[in-house]
Amino acid sequence: MAAMGEFDLIKRYFDRPELRPGPVMALGPGDDCALLDLPQNHQLAVTSDTFVCEVHFFADMAANQIAQRCLAASVSDLAAMGAVPAWFNLCLTLPNANPLWINDFSQGLAEQAQACSISLAGGDTTKGPLAISIHAMGWVPMGQAIIRSGAQINDVIMVSGSLGDSAAGLQIMQHQRDAQDLLSQRYWQPTPRIELGLWLRDKATSCLDISDGLVQDLGHIIAASGCGADLQLQSLPLSAALQAHVPLDQAHDYALNGGEDFELCFTLPAHQVAKALAYSQASGLPLTAIGRISSEPGCRVWDKNGALYQAPHGYQHF
């Protein structure tokens, strides 16, 4: 397809009101830049992620699911700062302009954009190996963003949702691309915890989203905050679906080291925990205390007998 044909095709599938459910833009796609208005006394939160075919997803996976997942992963970074999603730019690199694929992709993108109230502000389409780069922008009241470096000794470490589902879902999908079970869905349709991020703004001392696995990501909080962490193995929130699917040891490994849960991990002063549990009950989103911040550097996991947890042979150690 000629360059101009591609351009038209993409304009057709990406210049749609369904892709603009977020804040009004002073100037949307189509000029050299988009022009965006930030509310007074707010800061802009920006995050960029690239998703590469055969690395972050597979070519034969459904285009709408690829789009949903990429945008969700990007918005999850905004949620982890306590930011309100506002706009995103999409850089789409395509080996060819397949109208069916682009239509499906655009459909999935629109669904996720609507779920997150985020508007497509612009971007770029290029010819090349399939890859997606998303630049997501949101806003947060001045000084209220939740960063990684504020965790205090004795803070309670909490996580949202359940852990490890996405890693198990990826395993399933590697064998069956169109799997529809709960674990596969958790892989494809992560839910950015936007509302939770907003609620945590004036309460959490630190927060991030779990994209590389709980232990590795919590490592960023304790490194930035100059402290350590003690986790209780039996406190890890494991879904019924995960426990039914794999032995407990493997479920623990997925929960500790499996990536792309896109749940929030945050630290709260002890006196805020009751409030968090009440919020959890009211919102229906599980929030679980899984450990404590300690002065001892490093991250330790303790089993129910009070012994240091040793991951079974053959699983990835951390």
Added chain:
Amino acid sequence: MAAMGEFDLIKRYFDRPELRPGPVMALGPGDDCALLDLPQNHQLAVTSDTFVCEVHFFADMAANQIAQRCLAASVSDLAAMGAVPAWFNLCLTLPNANPLWINDFSQGLAEQAQACSISLAGGDTTKGPLAISIHAMGWVPMGQAIIRSGAQINDVIMVSGSLGDSAAGLQIMQHQRDAQDLLSQRYWQPTPRIELGLWLRDKATSCLDISDGLVQDLGHIIAASGCGADLQLQSLPLSAALQAHVPLDQAHDYALNGGEDFELCFTLPAHQVAKALAYSQASGLPLTAIGRISSEPGCRVWDKNGALYQAPHGYQHF
């Protein structure tokens, strides 16, 4: 190299003060998001571009030049809006973590960042086919951005610098990667016309940067503004280097249709032209009147005899 090794390497080469010559950031790279403060009563200008190996550049070209060019091309979009460059996010997809290549890339990026006073705010590094996505952000006083849709009938069409050099430089480099002549330099080291963009804010009725060729890009202005354009062939600013390198017909073709000049094309009310020429003389940046906006839709090029210009056989028609 292990994933963690790549991460460290990239942190080492991209977490450098040389890459932060722009406005101070409330929170720079390393958290889920960067946090950025916009001056009051300003709008954010955002642009995203992807540069794919073997499409926008070649794998055996120098990494520092690749970086310089990609960042310049992105900042050029900010310049075309009259925006002050502020921050950029870099998504770098690499097939492997070659320290020499990354060091060179980072060096070229830092040089261009300093030339444009723009700071690296964050981004992403992934494994995959070599590609670069840049999300550039700048600011502009509320309502003062120069957009494409304001051209008025009888406005004078002007361009900065000389046209066609970059297209000729690319031809040279396709045969000799390390060519150092002026045309090749114009391909590798485009100069975003930041100062000119700022100066044009309260004067130009429309503006864009020439990335796809003058005729095609001017087509965006006349389409958005609901008008047409008449260009004078003999007015096109051709550099001495270009005229020495190719026959005049081909120089005209490069100037009209060759892409990636990254010069600004803008429209001015006739009474502003003298001011523009005085600015040109004072700044040393050539500004040339090349035609007029007309009520007749479409873009026409006229030769010195007042006849409609017919591109010679074998050149790309428009």
